[in-house]
Amino acid sequence: MWKHPATHTHQLSDATGTPMNLLTDWVRAGKFPSTYNQLDYPCESCQSPIYAGRLCYSCLGTFRTAALDIQTRIPRRSATGLFSIAGHAKSY
Template sequence: MDRCSNYLWKHPSTHTRQLSDVTGTPIELLTDWVRAGKFPSIYSQLDYPCESCRSPIYAGRLCHSCLGTFRSAALDIQTRVPRRATAGLFSVAGRVKGY
């Protein structure tokens, strides 16, 4: 980690892959460090893969595209699952039923 930090101090616009190549640090270890926030945010070119599609991202767990896909799927599921109106009752097609 010290070798990477020292290199970044001198070359702050280095990308993750470049840092791996120059320092000999495995890319998997570097991406874990970047994801965990081990480097200050001033090193804005350090990226890691989206957990869904593996495209490079700089914050969070998902890229904007995958995040939109998951949100759409969640909204679709939410509209299809019956909602509970009150305790012991739920609504199906606008009709309240008990169970």
């Protein structure tokens, strides 16, 4: 690998005969030095190739938007004893 630091995960798998699932587990776990920055693994949501983290930028944005949407729908108790649901306060 030191002769070919720009190798991709699929190329490494083909050249060494190592199963892709084992290689992707090693890459995800950080077993390779950062000089091998072309080694990728699949996003846990959509399976797109990524190089860091668990989700690609697209899926991360989708989950972040969904979380914010859910957060606005959850009733919150304010300091005055009022619940606020999507901007409408009700006293209980």
